[in-house]
Amino acid sequence: MSVTAIWIRESDHVATLTAGVSAGSAVLITGQGNPREITALSDMPAGHKLAVCAIEAHQPILKYGEVIGEATEDIAPGAHVHIHNCRGIKARRFG
Known part of the structure; x- marks a missing residue:
């Protein structure tokens, strides 16, 4: 049985994992839409974000239909989206 991730809005770039997942799972x-499978590219804990589509470097990242950050590098579908490849842009005082 595969782990699930909840995709809130069709415009979102990420879904939230309901359980931890291992790379290759x-x-x-x-x-949203018909359920579909994506292969996890790395180990990820429950509650973390999984890219559901390709995200280009410097592109805003959407979750819940809102911008939650900006990609610091290209992100492939199935990749972990976290502080190593996403920087927050809200409440930033310095460029």
Whole structure:
């Protein structure tokens, strides 16, 4: 049985994992449209973000239909989206 991730809005770039997942495991994306599987590219803990589509460097990242940060590098579908490849842009005092 695959781990699930909840995709809140069709415009979102990420889904939230409901359980931890190991690299190479299938993740069932649910919540928008027909459920589909994406392969996890790395180990990720529950509650973390999984890219559901390709995200280009410097592109705003959407979750819940809102910008939650900016990609600091290209992010592939199935990749972990976290502080190593996403920088927050809200409440930033310095460029």
